[in-house]
Amino acid sequence: xxxxxxxxxxxxxxxxxxxxxxxxxxxxxxxxxxxxxxxxxxxxxxxxxxxxxxxxxxxxxxxxxxxxxxxxxxxxxxxxxxxxxxxxxxxxxxxxxxxxxxxxxxxxxxxxxxxxxxxxxxxxxxxxxxxxxxxxxxxxxxxxxxxxxxxxxxxxxxxxxxxxxxxxxxxxxxxxxxxxxxxxxxxxxxxxxxxxxxxxxxxxxxxxxxxxxxxxxxxxxxxxxxxxxxxxxxxxxxxxxxxxxxxxxxxxxxxxxxxxxxxxxxxxxxxxxxxxxxxxxxxxxxxxxxxxxxxxxxxxxxxxxxxxxxxxxxxxxxxxxxxxxxxxxxxxxxxxxxxxxxxxxxxxxxxxxxxxxxxxxxxxxxxxxxxxxxxxxxxxxxxxxxxxxxxxxxxxxxxxxxxxxxxxxxxxxxxxxxxxxxxxxxxxxxxxxxxxxxxxxxxxxxxxxxxxxxxxxxxxxxxxxxxxxxxxxxxxxxxxxxxxxxxxxxxxxxxxxxxxxxxxx
Numbered sequence: 151x152x153x154x155x156x157x158x159x160x161x162x163x164x165x166x167x168x169x170x171x172x173x174x175x176x177x178x179x180x181x182x183x184x185x186x187x188x189x190x191x192x193x194x195x196x197x198x199x200x201x202x203x204x205x206x207x208x209x210x211x212x213x214x215x216x217x218x219x220x221x222x223x224x225x226x227x228x229x230x231x232x233x234x235x236x237x238x239x240x241x242x243x244x245x246x247x248x249x250x251x252x253x254x255x256x257x258x259x260x261x262x263x264x265x266x267x268x269x270x271x272x273x274x275x276x277x278x279x280x281x282x283x284x285x286x287x288x289x290x291x292x293x294x295x296x297x298x299x300x301x302x303x304x305x306x307x308x309x310x311x312x313x314x315x316x317x318x319x320x321x322x323x324x325x326x327x328x329x330x331x332x333x334x335x336x337x338x339x340x341x342x343x344x345x346x347x348x349x350x351x352x353x354x355x356x357x358x359x360x361x362x363x364x365x366x367x368x369x370x371x372x373x374x375x376x377x378x379x380x381x382x383x384x385x386x387x388x389x390x391x392x393x394x395x396x397x398x399x400x401x402x403x404x405x406x407x408x409x410x411x412x413x414x415x416x417x418x419x420x421x422x423x424x425x426x427x428x429x430x431x432x433x434x435x436x437x438x439x440x441x442x443x444x445x446x447x448x449x450x451x452x453x454x455x456x457x458x459x460x461x462x463x464x465x466x467x468x469x470x471x472x473x474x475x476x477x478x479x480x481x482x483x484x485x486x487x488x489x490x491x492x493x494x495x496x497x498x499x500x501x502x503x504x505x506x507x508x509x510x511x512x513x514x515x516x517x518x519x520x521x522x523x524x525x526x527x528x529x530x531x532x533x534x535x536x537x538x539x540x541x542x543x544x545x546x547x548x549x550x551x552x553x554x555x556x557x558x559x560x561x562x563x564x565x566x567x568x569x570x571x572x573x574x575x576x577x578x579x580x581x582x583x584x585x586x587x588x589x590x591x592x593x594x595x596x597x598x599x600x601x602x603x604x605x606x607x608x609x610x611x612x613x614x615x616x617x618x619x620x621x622x623x624x625x626x627x628x629x630x631x632x633x634x635x636x637x638x639x640x641x642x643x644x645x646x647x648x649x650x651x652x653x654x655x
Contacts, residue, residue, distance in 0.1 A: 175200075176493040197496075197503045201480055205504075207347035209476030211338070214354035216472045218361045218386050219245075220465050222379045225369045226320075227531045229376070231458060234531055236316035237376055238461035239309065242444040244300050244321045247434075248293050248328050252286055254433030255426040256335030260482050261568045262425070263343035265634045267407075268490025274638075275340060275407040280415030281422045282336035290332045297325050309448045313457070316376060323380025330387035337394045342479050343486070346403055353393040361386040428570040435577035436561065440464060442586055443607055446593070447600055456600050459539035462527045463547045470515050470551050471558065477508040478562030485566030489634040494627035497566075501622060505559050512555020516548040546604045553611045560618040567630050568637060569621075576617050585610020 175196045178189060219241060227234035259282045266274040296303065301318035305311055341350060361382060368378030398404045444464065447456040481504040488497035519526065523544035527537040564573045589606025592598045598605070 176496045179495040205476050205480035207351040208479040209473050210351040211354050212472035212475045214358050216468055222383050225365050226376050226379050235457045236313050237320050240317035240320040250434040251430050252331040253335050254430035255286055256339050257429035257565045258426040259336050259339035260565050264483050264486025265490035267343045268487035272406040276409055279336050279340040286332035290328055297321050320376045320380045323377050326384035327387045330391050334391045342483050349397050357386050357389045431574040432570040439581045446603055458536045462530050462540045463543050471554050474554050474558040477504055478558040481559050481562035482566040485563050489631050492631050494631050498627045501563050508559045509555045512552050516551040520548050557615045580614035581610045
């Protein structure tokens with residue numbers, strides 16, 4: 151009788167006989183006495199609560215952080231079309247390279263921390279955080295060379311000298327931001343694995359206000375123009391990093407997962423590097439895909455107009471992509487936590503719910519964009535020629551938005567399961583063997599310009615999404631639970647020898 155009462159009382163769904171909502175979800179999905187419809191209704195209620203509690207703050211964090219980058223482009227865009235094209239090229243052509251690489255490497259923390267937290271091995275989370283920061287810092291050092299020689303790189307690949315020179319000035323101011331990434335991404339994944347997301351959202355929101363004020367002063371009042379815009383962006387990221395780390399030190403929520411700095415962070419680095427590289431390749435191949443679109447667009451006739459129109463579309467796409475990345479983070483946490491806790495049915499059900507919710511959001515946004523296609527570019531720049539070009543590209547943008555409502559979420563599922571290497575191979579084939587060559591063929595050989603390039607790349611994304619959907623559909627979730635258990639045991643084996651040497655075991 152008690153169970154029946156709980157089944158029909160939504161307010162009691164989070165706890166049955168002392169069980170958490172996650173374990174209760176597994177019980178509901180496994181309960182043979184419930185009808186299929188009632189099981190679906192109760193499970194959906196539980197999962198939506200868990201999902202939205204994670205996804206809403208995560209989406210807010212990614213949107214706000216992306217808004218800082220977009221606002222930098224907006225401030226620069228109102229200086230002139232050349233400045234807007236240069237900042238867009240520096241942002242999409244150089245900054246996104248580092249962002250994708252380091253965020254991808256940080257995704258290794260997401261897999262390990264999520265599964266360790268689900269398994270109740272809380273002491274491992276702080277160690278994973280420190281290992282990731284060490285690895286990312288050393289990988290960031292050679293990336294600075296790309297920033298330093300950005301002008302030569304952009305000119306070498308065919309960009310105009312005027313745009314490349316000004317883009318390089320912007321990029322120089324982003325070098326401090328590069329090292330903020332090495333700390334921010336591991337911290338972000340460390341907190342997300344514990345379902346601690348709201349504090350990061352509040353920190354980002356407060357920083358955005360500071361960023362807007364300082365950008366206005368630096369760009370217009372002091373006259374630092376594009377260099378001032380990038381320096382302020384770097385400062386804003388360091389404010390976020392500092393505030394998040396202080397929160398970890400202060401909050402009792404991290405008492406069991408952060409036990410202080412440890413020399414153990416320098417052990418097992420090679421194993422961590424291998425998983426980080428697989429994660430980086432997976433995400434980089436995704437984030438660089440549309441970076442290639444921007445770079446190739448710079449080779450078209452009238453590259454300034456092409457870059458301006460494409461930058462507006464990519465900024466809009468970036469906003470929804472941040473929403474999808476928020477669902478990506480939620481999916482990764484939910485799946486990794488459930489696998490670590492040994493709940494295969496809950497992991498599978500989470501995958502279905504998060505993909506469905508993200509897809510619905512993407513369709514709604516695509517409809518809004520199409521309805522406002524003639525005016526949407528005026529947010530970024532005042533030019534009527536650019537507005538017309540953007541309006542012409544909006545149907546391609548709408549299709550991309552819908553695909554990006556599903557594809558990043560599937561990547562989040564892959565991170566939660568530890569499939570990074572498999573997805574990396576899929577990305578290489580779909581994006582760079584199919585998408586980019588077909589896009590270039592349509593754009594240059596058949597003279598379809600940016601529409602042709604974008605069409606080919608949409609084809610690659612669609613192929614990748616279909617493959618990931620098929621792989622997810624065929625997954626044996628009981629085997630994934632066993633893989634998660636073995637992965638955690640492997641990392642425990644790396645840790646234990648050092649503990650024994652110190653006499654702690």
